[in-house]
Amino acid sequence: MTYQLVRVAIAILHRDDKFLFQLRDDIPNIVYPAHWGFFGGHIDPGETPHEAVVRELQEEITYFPPSISEVGCYSDPKVERHVFHAPLTVDLDQLVLKEGWDMALLTPEQIHHGSCYSAKADRILPLVPATRQIVLDFLAVRTFTK
Numbered sequence: 001m002t003y004q005l006v007r008v009a010i011a012i013l014h015r016d017d018k019f020l021f022q023l024r025d026d027i028p029n030i031v032y033p034a035h036w037g038f039f040g041g042h043i044d045p046g047e048t049p050h051e052a053v054v055r056e057l058q059e060e061i062t063y064f065p066p067s068i069s070e071v072g073c074y075s076d077p078k079v080e081r082h083v084f085h086a087p088l089t090v091d092l093d094q095l096v097l098k099e100g101w102d103m104a105l106l107t108p109e110q111i112h113h114g115s116c117y118s119a120k121a122d123r124i125l126p127l128v129p130a131t132r133q134i135v136l137d138f139l140a141v142r143t144f145t146k
Contacts (some may be wrong), residue, residue, distance in 0.1 A: 022100040062095060104116060
């Protein structure tokens with residue numbers, strides 16, 4: 001079976017040594033339903049990864065970061081993930097969740113553990129494995145101040 005490579009742009013948004021995650025909808029036909037992942041999405045034809053991640057953040061949580069930097073690209077045979085990071089400069093209640101089931105600021109400990117509780121789902125749910133590895137790699141090379 002031949003797969004078409006999917007290109008996405010995703011954002012590591014951080015605030016006070018925590019990282020913003022989106023709980024993906026619990027819909028069986030999507031990739032990783034009911035898993036915690038980053039905000040972001042598909043790169044449209046003719047769109048740069050930077051343009052895509054900024055657009056996706058606007059569409060999904062109505063957030064426009066004051067600055068955004070490229071972390072790198074994580075690829076496997078099915079997905080090319082362009083990863084960016086930016087500070088989250090607003091409180092969660094100032095974001096409008098337009099896509100996904102829930103959102104939360106996860107601690108490095110929760111990320112290492114690989115799961116997080118969602119009040120909306122009323123259960124503990126796993127992180128997307130690739131997303132977890134990306135943020136663990138990010139944590140390994142960066143330090144944050146409060």
